[in-house]
Amino acid sequence: MLITGAELPDGRIRDVRTDEGRIAEIAESLHSLPNEETVDADGLTLLPGAIDVHVHFRQPGHGHKETWATGSRSAAAGGVTTVVDQPNTSPPTVDGEAFDEKSEFAANSAVNFGLNGGVNDDWDPDSLLSRPVFALGEVFLVDSTGDMGIDEARFEGALAAAAEAEIPVTVHAEDADLFDESVREADAGGTGEDANADLWSQYRTATAEIEAVEAACEAARGAGVDIHVAHTSTPEAAEHADAAGMSTEVTPHHLLLSRDDLDELGTFGRMNPPIRSEARREELYERVADGTVDLIATDHAPHTREEKEAGLWDAPSGVPGVETMLPLLLQEVRDGGLTLERVRDLIAANPAERFSLDSKGRVAEGYDADLTLVDLDDSDPVQADALHTKCDWTPFEGREAVFPELTVVDGTVVYDGRAGDRFTAGLGENVRQP
Template sequence: MLITGAELPDGRVRDVRTDEGRIAEIEGSLHSLPDEETVDADGLTLLPGAIDAHVHFRQPGHGHKETWATGSRSAAAGGVTTVVDQPNTSPPTVDGDAFDEKAEFADNAAVNYGINGGVNHEWAPESLLARPVFALGEVFLADSTGEMGIDEDLFEDALAAAADAGIPVTVHAEDADLFDESVYGADAGGVGREADADLWSQYRTAEAEIAAVEAACEGARGAGVEIHVAHTSTPEAADHAADAGMTTEVTPHHLLLSREDLDELGTFGRMNPPLRSEARREELYERVADGTVDLIATDHAPHTTAEKEAGLWDAPSGVPGVETMLPLLLAEVRAAGLTLERVRDLVAANPAERFGLPEKGRVEVGYDADLTLVDLDDAEPIRADSLHTKCDWTPFEGREAVFPELTIVDGEIVYDGRAGDRFTVGLGRNVRE
């Protein structure tokens, strides 16, 4: 494939040739070869495909919320070329058989993928870690998903097992002992968008996250390993992890939304950890911009509208986001909040480096041809009915975004927005194999 006239993140305009799934040449001008597919990228920016290190594609067990087919198409339409699925499915991915079952669903993926192994009191590390597991995690240091919550001893066992296997550990850090039980069960004044969802933010306190991050980092240092802290929602937690030499991710919803948005979102804004104050959000944004935070990942956690319209204390936690992550960040580039190079690092170069994917994350010769083309001058509002996830709502309805025109995985076009949203599915592969 020959991509002509593309602007790279550093501002250079170049032709880019791919061959056998890799970037083969980058030059000012390249001549097309016989029978070579050519993509005219005049006026477009060529970025490395995003790596979303935190998604919940729900299969097996909850395919009514999302499937590997729908979730991966949504990823491709958002410029994401690699996703990492989390283990809290049904059955949870805590042994070899459960891993194999999930891997069969992943055969339908339109993008490359990793499958994380889970840790609970029934996990079987011998059979689980004999599979091509991407990482352990997210390891829940709270009651976020009931049966997936673990104690300190099991956390230490997980750290040791991951160190022996040579794979990373991602943690969900909240200390349930610091939740404000006096708030739990309070009258939220309605359901759905009418509920006072700020009660959820009051219940799952910022202090619960900060303390858990501190404890997790201390435990990791004691074991001589590094951890990755998922969906950091407070600047204090991001600072502590950075000071401890650990890495962190921030979600688009914690980056761009705050408790001030909950009047409109209601239960659709319930997630774990919850939205924080506007002041904390602004400080967290600063950490993302200045490099304290290592990467952006979505925690894509789709639920049906009917499920989210339950009362505040019954509605499930989580929001969709795999298709809107990169488009929202590109809108931040247009607004001069982030540089294009910083966005590239947050969603591609840094996750590739952190999770041991040395051939991904950059538009350079020899790297995997996982790419996306965008028109930075073509912004549009996000509309749920135009997205490709099975989830029919988004917390970002109406927000400005820059959606990709084309997404390429291993040198093959998997999404073509210029051809009426045409997808090619089933090309994805496990990046650990």
């Protein structure tokens, strides 16, 4: 494939040739070879495909929310070329048998993938870690979310097992002992879009996250392991992890939404950790812009509309986001909040480096041909009925975004928005597979 006239993030106009899944040549002008597919990228910007290290594609067990086919198409349409799926499916990915079962579902993926292993009372590290596991995570520091919860002793055991297996550990850091139970006892909260979802933010306090991150970093240092802190929602937690030498991610919903949005969102704005005050959101945005935060990941966690319309204390936590991450960040570039180079690093170069994906994350000769083409002069409002996830809603309805024109995985076009949303599925591979 030859991509002609593409603008790279550094402002240079270049032709890019791919061959056998890699970027073979980059030059000012390349001639088309016989029978070579040519993509005219005049006026478009070529970016490395995004690497989303935190998604929940729900299979096995919860295919009514999302499937690997729908989730990966949504990823491809959003310029994401690699996803990392979390272990809290049914059965949870805590042993070799469950890993193999999930791998069969992932074979339907349109994009490359990694599969995280989980840690609970029944986990079998010997069989699990004999498989090509991407990382352990998201490992819960304390028992705050149910059957994937973990106590301090098991957390330390997970760190030791990951260190021996030489794989990363991703941590969900909230201390349930610091949740404000008086909030839950005082108010029923309401239902659906009419719920007072700000109570969820009051209940799962910022302090619960900040102190849990401190404890996780201390345990990791004691074990001689570097951890990755998932979905950091407070600037204080991001700063502490950075000072401790640990990496952090921030989700688009924590970056762009605040408690000011909850009157409109209701239970559709309930997630863990919850969104914070506008002041904290602004400070967190600054940490993303200045490099304190390492990467952006979505925590794509789809639920049906019917499920989210339950009462505040019963509705499931989580929002979809794999298709809107890069488009929303590119709109931030248009609006002057972030530079294009910073977005490139947040969604591609940094996750590739942090998780040892040595051939991904850059538009450079010899790297994997995981690419996306965007028109930075063309933005459209986010509309749930135009997205490709099985989930039929989005917390970003109506926000302006820059959606990709074309997405390429290993040199093959997997999404072509210029040809009526054409997809190529089943080409994704496990990025940890030898």
